Amino acid sequence: MFNPENPLIIQSDRTILLEIDNPKAEACRDKLSIFCDLVKSPEHIHTYRMSPLSLWNARAAGMMGEEMESVLTEFAKYDIPGNVIADLRDYVGRFGRLKLVREGNSLILRSEDPVLMIEILHNKNIKKFVLKEIDSTSFEISLLERGRIKQALIKIGFPVEDIAGYTVGDSLEFRLRDFTKSSGGLFMVRDYQRLAADAFWAGGDVRGGSGVLVLPCGAGKTIIGIETMARAQMHTLIIATGITAARQWRSELLDKTTLTESEIGEYSGDHKEIRPVTIATYQVLTSRKSKKIEAAPPADIGDELGEAEGFVHLGLFNNYNWGLILYDEVHLLPAPVFRVTAEIQAKRRLGLTATLVREDGREEDVFSLIGPKKFDAPWKELEKQGWIAEAVCTEVRIPMHHDVRMEYAVSEKRDKYRIASTNPAKDDVVWALVRKHRTDNVLIIGQYLEQLERLAIALDAPMITGKTPQKDREKLYAQFRAGEIKRLVVSKVANFSIDLPDANVAIQVSGTFGSRQEEAQRLGRILRPKADGSIAHFYS
Numbered sequence: 001m002f003n004p005e006n007p008l009i010i011q012s013d014r015t016i017l018l019e020i021d022n023p024k025a026e027a028c029r030d031k032l033s034i035f036c037d038l039v040k041s042p043e044h045i046h047t048y049r050m051s052p053l054s055l056w057n058a059r060a061a062g063m064m065g066e067e068m069e070s071v072l073t074e075f076a077k078y079d080i081p082g083n084v085i086a087d088l089r090d091y092v093g094r095f096g097r098l099k100l101v102r103e104g105n106s107l108i109l110r111s112e113d114p115v116l117m118i119e120i121l122h123n124k125n126i127k128k129f130v131l132k133e134i135d136s137t138s139f140e141i142s143l144l145e146r147g148r149i150k151q152a153l154i155k156i157g158f159p160v161e162d163i164a165g166y167t168v169g170d171s172l173e174f175r176l177r178d179f180t181k182s183s184g185g186l187f188m189v190r191d192y193q194r195l196a197a198d199a200f201w202a203g204g205d206v207r208g209g210s211g212v213l214v215l216p217c218g219a220g221k222t223i224i225g226i227e228t229m230a231r232a233q234m235h236t237l238i239i240a241t242g243i244t245a246a247r248q249w250r251s252e253l254l255d256k257t258t259l260t261e262s263e264i265g266e267y268s269g270d271h272k273e274i275r276p277v278t279i280a281t282y283q284v285l286t287s288r289k290s291k292k293i294e295a296a297p298p299a300d301i302g303d304e305l306g307e308a309e310g311f312v313h314l315g316l317f318n319n320y321n322w323g324l325i326l327y328d329e330v331h332l333l334p335a336p337v338f339r340v341t342a343e344i345q346a347k348r349r350l351g352l353t354a355t356l357v358r359e360d361g362r363e364e365d366v367f368s369l370i371g372p373k374k375f376d377a378p379w380k381e382l383e384k385q386g387w388i389a390e391a392v393c394t395e396v397r398i399p400m401h402h403d404v405r406m407e408y409a410v411s412e413k414r415d416k417y418r419i420a421s422t423n424p425a426k427d428d429v430v431w432a433l434v435r436k437h438r439t440d441n442v443l444i445i446g447q448y449l450e451q452l453e454r455l456a457i458a459l460d461a462p463m464i465t466g467k468t469p470q471k472d473r474e475k476l477y478a479q480f481r482a483g484e485i486k487r488l489v490v491s492k493v494a495n496f497s498i499d500l501p502d503a504n505v506a507i508q509v510s511g512t513f514g515s516r517q518e519e520a521q522r523l524g525r526i527l528r529p530k531a532d533g534s535i536a537h538f539y540s
Contacts, residue, residue, distance in 0.1 A: 001079045002077070005023075007028050007075055009078060010072060010076055012084065014050040015047060015048070015049055020044055020045065021044060026380065028071075028075040029046070030380060031071045032048060032075070035050065035058035035063060036050045037051055052094075055091045055092050056094075057356070057367065059092055059095040061199070062199075065093070069085060069088060095159055095161070098120075098158050099160065100141070100162045100163065100164045102165050107140065107143045109141050111137055114136040114137055117136060117137055125155070126156070129141050129142065129149040147345045150345075151365060162210070164346075165346075166347060167323075169232075169348075171234060172235050174233075174257050176226070177256055177257060181255045189227050190220065192382065192387070193220055197228045199374040200213060200350060200375070210370065211371035211373065212366060212373050213375045214353055215377045215382075216524065217523065218388045218527030225249075226253060226256060234324055235276045235277070235321060235324075236277050236324045237278050237317070238280070239279075239282060239326065239328060240279060240329075241282060242281055242282075244470070244474065245328060246280070266278075267279065267281075268284050274316075274320065278320075286311060287313065314337075323347070323348060325344070325349050325350070333370070342369055354520055386533070389534070389536040390535045391527060391537070392536070394537065394538070394540070396540070400423055404419065404425075422451040427455060434459060437505045440486070441486055441500075442505040443488055443507070443526070444461070445506055446489075446491065447511050452489050452509075456489040461485070461487040461488060462489070463490070466492075466493050492511075500525060503526050505526065507539045508538070508539065523538050
């Protein structure tokens with residue numbers, strides 16, 4: 001078979017090449033991205049990989065194996081290698097063969113395949129979790145090992161479907177407002193936001209209640225979280241990337257729900273408030289005991305795992321009767337939070353993110369401990385509907401001056417990246433782009449403080465870094481939103497969860513080499529829909 005009009009080249013190692021200039025490329029990409037991971041995307045050929053985890057995530061989100069095969073067949077330029085179809089059917093068929101169910105006070109691992117259960121019982125990494133063999137298709141597992149056995153099973157290629165249900169958290173009654181509190185404007189949850197919440201709760205009390213929702217930056221993931229909370233009507237723990245993001249959550253909850261200030265607590269380096277809705281930061285939860293005097297946690301916070309390892313605040317997870325734990329930017333989840341999440345599998349868990357890519361390769365742990373992907377909103381589809389801004393991305397290649405080239409040539413590999421990233425020749429290009437966009441709201445984003453300081457002085461622009469006091473950050477963000485300043489130089493602190501809706505130009509001058517996660521987040525800073533419908537520009 002040879003279909004020259006088709007854009008896909010499917011290779012036997014499950015690598016899939018998509019020809020971007022092909023008229024069918026956009027339609028193909030939207031379908032392919034549901035069950036394949038994007039690996040790299042240079043100018044003309046984008047590379048995807050069909051991995052076991054990408055197939056299991058798609059299956060958990062409701063896509064059947066037959067649909068995946070149909071996409072490959074529809075867009076393939078050449079015959080699909082036989083092993084690719086065989087692998088697809090094998091991996092998709094593994095999802096749901098093992099189930100965790102609750103019977104009274106017992107946790108049961110069950111399968112209709114006794115041969116598979118024999119194989120599992122003889123695996124030393126699984127056997128240690130088995131309390132007893134009930135029959136050839138059922139094993140009793142310790143309730144406390146619910147998360148760890150899921151981690152162990154996915155590592156041997158068998159993702160377990162967890163239908164053991166969840167505990168009921170303390171009740172919290174509130175509703176969404178019809179009009180925002182701040183401006184009195186009409187507030188409505190968008191259709192795709194409602195569908196995302198539907199996907200999280202699909203399956204009722206047994207199957208609904210854990211999983212990850214993937215939407216582009218600017219698509220309103222906070223609103224989806226609030227909608228999910230409103231359906232739960234239970235005490236909720238929200239974990240945000242930093243204090244700025246935490247306070248944005250608080251502001252949105254007060255603005256768009258009937259929750260009162262006394263019902264929302266901040267658990268950060270500044271405050272240790274436990275309330276029906278408590279908003280914590282990853283930073284405070286993973287802070288350790290130190291000689292520096294830190295604000296003490298409330299007296300009833302104490303967790304054996306956390307205390308033993310010096311994490312003084314991890315008891316926040318399991319010492320309160322939360323009905324829902326919400327992980328914002330779940331792809332940033334740090335290792336200590338993974339460990340404590342393994343112990344709280346009976347609590348409902350919602351992960352929100354723009355990308356499932358993790359630079360540490362722990363996507364399987366997100367799947368096992370937070371839950372599988374339940375919803376994935378295509379970026380281009382939301383762009384077409386006007387919910388996020390259309391973005392034009394431009395890569396600018398800049399030569400080095402002779403003296404810098406010599407330094408680069410004789411340096412170690414690690415130093416070469418820093419020298420290239422901080423190339424002084426970039427300054428003139430940044431200045432030219434700022435002049436071109438003099439009436440726009442421009443973010444200059446980078447990794448290296450010396451470079452950023454140099455640009456801030458040259459552009460006469462304020463700068464925000466990790467050392468900038470929180471009060472000063474909030475003041476500068478507010479001035480940028482109000483249009484009082486048109487240019488802002490920011491370090492990686494602005495990568496995540498910063499609400500700057502009028503930013504429409506981003507100039508990336510340096511970053512973490514090879515981080516797809518970081519670049520996607522930086523692009524997200526300018527994807528909020530613009531009041532005038534204008535196009536956003538991202539320069540790298």
